[in-house]
Amino acid sequence: MTEAAPCRHKWAMTNVRHGYLVTEGCFHCRNRTSFFSEEPVPPIDDYHEGEHFWSYLGSSQASRFDLKCGLCGEEAPLKELMALMLCWKCDPDCGVYKAGEREKGPKTWVYVALCADSSHASGQCVHEGGIRALNEYFNAGLEDPEKRILVVPCKLRKSVDSCQGIVLADIGLTELY
Amino acid sequence: MKISEVSAKLGLKAFNQHPDKDIRGVYISDMVSDIIGIKEGNLLVTLQTHKNLIAAANLVDVAAVVYSRGKTPPEDVVALADRARIALFGSPDDTWTLAKKLYELGIR
Numbered sequence: 001m002t003e004a005a006p007c008r009h010k011w012a013m014t015n016v017r018h019g020y021l022v023t024e025g026c027f028h029c030r031n032r033t034s035f036f037s038e039e040p041v042p043p044i045d046d047y048h049e050g051e052h053f054w055s056y057l058g059s060s061q062a063s064r065f066d067l068k069c070g071l072c073g074e075e076a077p078l079k080e081l082m083a084l085m086l087c088w089k090c091d092p093d094c095g096v097y098k099a100g101e102r103e104k105g106p107k108t109w110v111y112v113a114l115c116a117d118s119s120h121a122s123g124q125c126v127h128e129g130g131i132r133a134l135n136e137y138f139n140a141g142l143e144d145p146e147k148r149i150l151v152v153p154c155k156l157r158k159s160v161d162s163c164q165g166i167v168l169a170d171i172g173l174t175e176l177y
Numbered sequence: 178m179k180i181s182e183v184s185a186k187l188g189l190k191a192f193n194q195h196p197d198k199d200i201r202g203v204y205i206s207d208m209v210s211d212i213i214g215i216k217e218g219n220l221l222v223t224l225q226t227h228k229n230l231i232a233a234a235n236l237v238d239v240a241a242v243v244y245s246r247g248k249t250p251p252e253d254v255v256a257l258a259d260r261a262r263i264a265l266f267g268s269p270d271d272t273w274t275l276a277k278k279l280y281e282l283g284i285r
Contacts, residue, residue: 013214063210084213086232109235109261142238143198143219144262149236166232170208 007072011137014068014075021062021082021169023118026052032118032160034082036064060169067133076133080126083169084151085112090164095156107147111138114167115153118160125155178284180241180264183220187268187278189243193255195264198240203279205272209233220284222275226250228257235261245272 020042023034029052037043042059062083067076087096087110100110113126113134131153138149157163181197183189202218207225212233215221219240223230226248234242241264244250250258250265258265268275 012216016214018210061208061210063214065214084236086235111236138236143240147238166229168209168213168229168233168236170210171229 007069007074009069009074009133009136010071011067011076011133011140012070013065013137015064015066017064019062019064020059022059023057024054025057026054028053029121031121032057034114034116034118036062036082036116058171060167060171062169067130067137076130078126078130078134080115080124081113081130081134082116083114083167085114085154085165085167086110087112088164088166091158091162094158094163096152096154096158096163099152099156100150103148103150105146105148107144108150109148110150110152111168112154112157112165113151115155118154120155125153128153178282180220183241183279183282183284184266186282187275189266189268192250192265192267193259195241196262198264200240200284203276203284205276212239213237215239220279222272222279224248224272226254228254230254231257231261231263234263239263241266243268243275245270245275 017038019036019038022037022042025032044056046055066078089097091097096112115125117124131151134151178200179197183200200220203220204215204218205222206212207223209229213236215237221234221239221242222245224245231254243266245268247269
């Protein structure tokens with residue numbers, strides 16, 4: 001008996017939700033966390049959770065999605081993914097910078113998959129299967145054969161405080177001045 | 178239809194030099210979080226001249242961006258688009274008028 005060849009996934013976005021990426025900080029431990037809110041107005045109240053005292057730092061309109069293969073039906077849930085960020089290559093000591101350098105190609109663009117636990121105090125990040133699916137999805141059908149999109153997990157970042165990049169979210173559109 | 182043909186027929190103003198690619202469709206949006214989901218068009222019509230838009234357009238392989246209502250992108254946006262080989266154009270038309278003209282050209 002021969003084994004079936006693995007599916008060459010053809011990913012498509014599914015379960016697209018629109019809402020807010022809300023970032024909070026704990027003034028006690030200085031950790032940061034993010035969550036996705038589908039409320040009409042993003043929550044801004046401070047609250048106490050265990051040893052943390054979370055305060056609202058900001059929010060932006062964002063969308064979440066999962067990926068599903070149109071060929072085999074496999075799903076890649078991306079519940080940990082809060083947003084994508086284009087790496088600005090600011091620090092050669094950063095793991096994201098090094099991941100981009102390993103690719104070598106002059107047309108490689110590195111995007112960081114940002115998870116909820118910005119400080120990674122929990123050790124959790126966007127899972128490996130999700131990262132693989134994101135890479136396959138965004139590299140499928142690129143017109144320039146030399147262009148490459150490299151998506152990496154945010155746990156590779158050296159520091160959330162010094163990191164520079166362009167977050168793909170709509171910042172400021174709902175702020176009042 | 179090629180970018181150059183669309184540009185010539187609509188009298189678009191070019192903000193940078195660009196490779197002449199085929200236009201496969203049009204998408205209209207001003208939100209970065211929306212653009213990352215597009216697959217159906219590689220010509221993006223928008224009012225949003227922020228750098229974030231180019232970062233999103235590059236991710237989904239947009240060939241060209243047309244700014245409507247005479248919007249002009251700042252220099253750092255043009256520089257990022259150059260790196261990403263995304264052509265930038267401007268039109269004095271509002272977005273609806275521009276959409277109609279693109280449709281009348283045969284772009285679906």
